[in-house]
Every structure is written in C-alpha cells, then in structure tokens.
Amino acid sequence: NAGVTQTPKFQVLKTGQSMTLQCAQDMNHNSMYWYRQDPGMGLRLIYYSASEGTTDKGEVPNGYNVSRLNKREFSLRLESAAPSQTSVYFCASSAQGYTEAFFGQGTRLTVV
Amino acid sequence: DAKTTQPNSMESNEEEPVHLPCNHSTISGTDYIHWYRQLPSQGPEYVIHGLTSNVNNRMASLAIAEDRKSSTLILHRATLRDAAVYYCLPHNYGQNFVFGPGTRLSVLP
Numbered sequence: 001n002a003g004v005t006q007t008p009k010f011q012v013l014k015t016g017q018s019m020t021l022q023c024a025q026d027m028n029h030n031s032m033y034w035y036r037q038d039p040g041m042g043l044r045l046i047y048y049s050a051s052e053g054t055t056d057k058g059e060v061p062n063g064y065n066v067s068r069l070n071k072r073e074f075s076l077r078l079e080s081a082a083p084s085q086t087s088v089y090f091c092a093s094s095a096q097g098y099t100e101a102f103f104g105q106g107t108r109l110t111v112v
Numbered sequence: 113d114a115k116t117t118q119p120n121s122m123e124s125n126e127e128e129p130v131h132l133p134c135n136h137s138t139i140s141g142t143d144y145i146h147w148y149r150q151l152p153s154q155g156p157e158y159v160i161h162g163l164t165s166n167v168n169n170r171m172a173s174l175a176i177a178e179d180r181k182s183s184t185l186i187l188h189r190a191t192l193r194d195a196a197v198y199y200c201l202p203h204n205y206g207q208n209f210v211f212g213p214g215t216r217l218s219v220l221p
Contacts, residue, residue, distance in 0.1 A: 042212055042213045042214060043156070043211040044211075045208055045209075048208055090155050092209070096205070096206065097205055098161075098203065098205055100148075100158040101156075101209050102158065103155030104155055106154070
C-alpha cells in the first residue's frame, strides 16, 4: 500500500523557472492538501481540495496554482519560482469525516 | 479555529514514559483532538485521535481532560525512534488540518 506518493523528492530551480509538483494517493480519499514547511517552522496550508473538481486557497496561496486532476491526483504548480518559495512541500490526503490525514514524504525545493 | 498551546521542547530518557501536554481551551464540543508526529526529514504521521474518552493504540495513549480543555499524549516507553516534533490539533468534520509549532521531543540514551 503506497499511501501518498510525491514526485520529485528533490528539485533545484532557478528564479523565474516553472515546475509542477505531483501528488497521488491510492486510498480513495476525497480530500487532498498541499503544505509547505520552512526550516524550523510548522506546516502552512497552501491549497486544499475537499473533493474531486474543487480547490480552495489555504493560508499561503500566493505564487502557486493547483489542479485536482482526478480523485487520485493533486498537483501544485509554481509558475515563476522565487527564492522565497524554497521550502519542503508536503502533500496529504484524508477521507471525509473525522478521520486522520496521511502525508507524503515531501519534496525538497530550492530556488536559487 | 481552536488555538492550541504546547511546550516548545521536552526531554525524556530512553525506556521511560513520556507525557506530552496540549492545551486547547477554545475547542468546540464536536472537535476531535488529533496528534501527529514528524520524524526528522519525514512527513508528519498520524499518532492517535479522540473525542472525549481516553484512547489507546499500538503507538500511544491519549488522555483527554473531563472538560476537554487539555489532553496528554502518553508514550509508555520512549525509544530513540520516538524523537520527533509532536503536534496536537483539534479537527472537525470537513475542516482542514491546522498545525502549530508542536513540541520537539528529545530522547536521551
């Protein structure tokens, strides 16, 4: 059981470049989330998708876009990367209700 | 969102019990109390959650105060692998998972 899979695990971008972080879950969960975690800090919600076909902004959405491609996949796109977006990005999913969230292993992104 | 307060850091000796406290005085009556932990260089992982009564699983126990304004995560015998940041967060149906800074637990051999 793979759970939540994120690709890539590591990425270095130059300022202004674009890229898409991929996330897929195999637990048939309705809700999916993207968080970022800066060094020594807690997790901050970027975007979330409560169900297939819906997306909403979280705490820190500026500079990002998301796509809920289908029930399994939720991607995060940086259109023009900035050094301030250097961070570790985590994708998570959960079933609706009171159940727990499951997290991927993260994508470590450096923007130079 | 209900606000939580946790100690910044705690230390424990290996093989001793650890009690990690969390205050959540503004929790609503239907919020569950979730605990997650984050090992170094990994994503957060679920530990346990509960509503009113105490809960046990293979990883830990959760003791919830009668007034639900605080809870305590109990690791019965800490191991070196339990060194992590522990997060307490209220969660309700349809809500997002909002993480605070958590408690950094160090386990001494």
